[in-house]
Amino acid sequence: MAKYIFVTGGVTSSLGKGIVAASLAKLLQARGLRVTIQKFDPYINVDPGTLNPYEHGECYVTEDGAETDLDLGHYERFLNIFTSQANNVTTGRIYQTVIDQERQGAYLGKTVQVVPHITDEIKRRMRLLGESGQYDVVITEIGGTVGDIESLPFVESVRQLQWELPESDTVVVHLTLIPYLRAAKELKTKPTQHSVRMLSQEGVHPDVIVCRTEHSLSPELRRKIALFCNVRLEAVIESADAQTIYEVPLMMMREGLDTIVMKKLELTSNQEPDLSKWSDFLHKLKRPKHKVSIGLIGKYIELQDAYKSILEAFVHAGAIQETEVEVVNLHSEHITPSNVSEQLKGLDGLLVAPGFGHRGVEGKIEAVRYARENGLPFFGICLGMQMAAIEFARHVLHHPHAHSTEMDAKTPDPVIDLMEDQKQLQAKGGTMRLGAYPCVLKSGSLAEKIYGAERISERHRHRWEFNNRYLEAFERAGMQASGVNPDTGLVEVIELKGHPFFIGVQYHPELKSTVENPHPIFVHFIQAALHQQQLSASASPIKAALES
Numbered sequence: 141m142a143k144y145i146f147v148t149g150g151v152t153s154s155l156g157k158g159i160v161a162a163s164l165a166k167l168l169q170a171r172g173l174r175v176t177i178q179k180f181d182p183y184i185n186v187d188p189g190t191l192n193p194y195e196h197g198e199c200y201v202t203e204d205g206a207e208t209d210l211d212l213g214h215y216e217r218f219l220n221i222f223t224s225q226a227n228n229v230t231t232g233r234i235y236q237t238v239i240d241q242e243r244q245g246a247y248l249g250k251t252v253q254v255v256p257h258i259t260d261e262i263k264r265r266m267r268l269l270g271e272s273g274q275y276d277v278v279i280t281e282i283g284g285t286v287g288d289i290e291s292l293p294f295v296e297s298v299r300q301l302q303w304e305l306p307e308s309d310t311v312v313v314h315l316t317l318i319p320y321l322r323a324a325k326e327l328k329t330k331p332t333q334h335s336v337r338m339l340s341q342e343g344v345h346p347d348v349i350v351c352r353t354e355h356s357l358s359p360e361l362r363r364k365i366a367l368f369c370n371v372r373l374e375a376v377i378e379s380a381d382a383q384t385i386y387e388v389p390l391m392m393m394r395e396g397l398d399t400i401v402m403k404k405l406e407l408t409s410n411q412e413p414d415l416s417k418w419s420d421f422l423h424k425l426k427r428p429k430h431k432v433s434i435g436l437i438g439k440y441i442e443l444q445d446a447y448k449s450i451l452e453a454f455v456h457a458g459a460i461q462e463t464e465v466e467v468v469n470l471h472s473e474h475i476t477p478s479n480v481s482e483q484l485k486g487l488d489g490l491l492v493a494p495g496f497g498h499r500g501v502e503g504k505i506e507a508v509r510y511a512r513e514n515g516l517p518f519f520g521i522c523l524g525m526q527m528a529a530i531e532f533a534r535h536v537l538h539h540p541h542a543h544s545t546e547m548d549a550k551t552p553d554p555v556i557d558l559m560e561d562q563k564q565l566q567a568k569g570g571t572m573r574l575g576a577y578p579c580v581l582k583s584g585s586l587a588e589k590i591y592g593a594e595r596i597s598e599r600h601r602h603r604w605e606f607n608n609r610y611l612e613a614f615e616r617a618g619m620q621a622s623g624v625n626p627d628t629g630l631v632e633v634i635e636l637k638g639h640p641f642f643i644g645v646q647y648h649p650e651l652k653s654t655v656e657n658p659h660p661i662f663v664h665f666i667q668a669a670l671h672q673q674q675l676s677a678s679a680s681p682i683k684a685a686l687e688s
C-alpha cells in the first residue's frame with residue numbers, strides 16, 4: 141500500500157510548492173523509495189491546454205498527451221520519471237466526470253452534491269496512482285492557497301482521506317511565507333499562524349510547516365511557530381531563497397524534511413539519500429568554465445514561466461558542459477529587417493520558440509533568416525521550426541508569400557498547413573496532436589548524430605505541419621527532412637546542409653530534458669554555440685584581446 145503526502149500552501153501563491161514537493165520526492169527517491177507526484181488544481185478549466193501562457197505559464201505535455209500544469213515539468217526534471225494524465229487533475233475534470241455519471245444515471249434518485257459526490261471523485265483520483273502498485277509514496281500538491289473558496293473541496297477530501305486511512309499512511313506538509321518587515325527588521329509569523337488556523341478550521345492539521353523566508357529562522361522563531369501552530373519543533377522547516385531551484389533538495393535534506401515525513405509515515409529506509417549525481421550536477425552548474433549567450437525569440441518573453449522547460453533544458457545541458465547559458469530574451473514583435481543584425485549582435489546561438497497565432501511571426505522569420513545567412517547556430521522548436529520552413533520557402537525557394545495557413549489562410553504557398561485530421565475539428569480542448577510519437581532519423585544526418593540513434597520518440601503539441609508537397613523542392617535546395625514519422629510520413633525534423641548548426645523540430649524536446657538526462661539537441665546546440673564563439677573570437681583577434 142502506498143503512503144500519501146499532501147502539500148498545501150498558505151498566505152500567498154507562488155511560494156514554490158511544486159519545487160518543495162519535487163524536492164521532497166527527490167529525497168525519498170534517493171533513499172530507494174518509488175515516488176510520484178500529482179497536482180490537483182482548483183480551477184474549472186478541464187486542463188490548462190486552453191489557457192493563455194500569460195494566465196498560467198507553459199502548458200506541459202506528458203507522454204500520454206495530457207496538457208498539464210508546468211509543475212509536472214518540475215516533477216519529471218527532478219525525478220527523471222514520466223508523469224501521465226492521472227498526475228494532473230482540475231476541478232473542471234472532477235465535475236465533468238461527476239456530471240457525465242449523473243447523466244448516465246449513476247446516482248439515480250440521489251441529489252448530487254459537493255459532499256459526498258465531488259469529494260468522493262477527488263478522493264478516488266487522489267488514490268488512483270497509489271493503488272496502481274507502482275509507488276511507495278504518492279505526493280499530492282494542492283494548487284491554490286488555503287482559504288480560497290475553490291480549494292475547499294480538496295482540503296475536505298484530504299480531511300476525509302486522513303480519517304479513512306491509518307494514521308501512519310498520510311502526512312500533511314503546509315508551505316507558508318514568513319515575511320520580513322524591513323522597517324521593523326523582523327520576520328513575522330502571524331500570517332503563518334492564521335493560515336494554519338484556517339487549515340485547521342477546515343479540519344486538516346499540518347504535520348510539517350515549511351517556511352519560505354528571505355532570512356534565516358532563529359531558534360526562538362522556530363519555537364514560536366511550532367508552539368502556535370501546534371507542530372513538533374523539528375517539523376518547522378526553513379526554506380530560504382535559493383540561488384537555483386536545484387539546490388532546494390539539498391536544503392530540504394539539511395533541514396530534515398525527509399526524515400520527519402518518513403517518521404510520521406513510519407517508513408524505514410536503510411540508506412541515506414544518495415544524491416551524488418545531483419550534487420555533481422549542482423557543482424558544475426555553480427562553477428561554469430565557459431559562457432554562451434543564446435537569443436530566445438518569443439512573444440511571451442515578459443513572462444518567463446511561458447518558456448519554463450526550455451530555460452530548464454538550457455540549465456541541464458549547460459551544466460554538463462560546465463557552461464553558463466545566458467538566455468537573452470528577444471521580443472519577436474520588435475525584430476525587423478532593419479534592426480535584426482543589431483538585435484542579434486553578440487549572440488552565439490538562436491532559439492526560436494514555440495507559439496500560436498499571428499503576433500510576432502514576421503520577427504521570428506527575420507531572425508531565422510539572419511541565422512541561416514550568417515552561420516549562427518539555430519534551433520527552432522515547433523512554431524520555430526515552422527518559421528524556418530517559411531523563411532526558407534520565401535527567401536531560398538522564391539515563394540515570397542509562403543506562410544502557414546494558421547496565420548494566412550489564403551497564402552498561395554502553404555508550406556505549413558493544417559493536418560488532415562485537424563480540419564474537421566471544432567472543439568479546442570485536448571484536440572491538438574498531443575504526446576509522444578515515434579520518429580525515424582535519416583542516416584548520416586545531424587539529427588542522427590545528435591541522438592546517436594535511428595529511431596526516437598518525442599512529445600508533440602501542435603495542429604499544423606510541414607506540407608509534404610514542398611518537400612522535394614526543399615531537399616533539392618539543401619533543407620533536408622531528417623526526421624519523419626514512420627507511420628504518417630509527417631516531417632518532424634528539418635536541417636540545413638552546409639550550415640554549422642541549423643535544426644528545426646516539430647516536437648518539443650525541452651519537455652524530456654531532466655537533470656540526469658539533459659536533452660541531446662540542447663547539448664549539441666550549446667556545443668555549436670561554444671564553437672561559434674571560438675570562431676568569432678579567432679576571426680577578430682583584436683576584438684578578443686580587447687574583451688579579455
Ligand code: GLN
Pocket residue numbers: 493494495496497521522523524546601602603604605
Ligand atoms: N501554432 C503551431 C501549431 O499549432 C505551433 C504550435 C507550437 O509551437 N506548440 O502547429
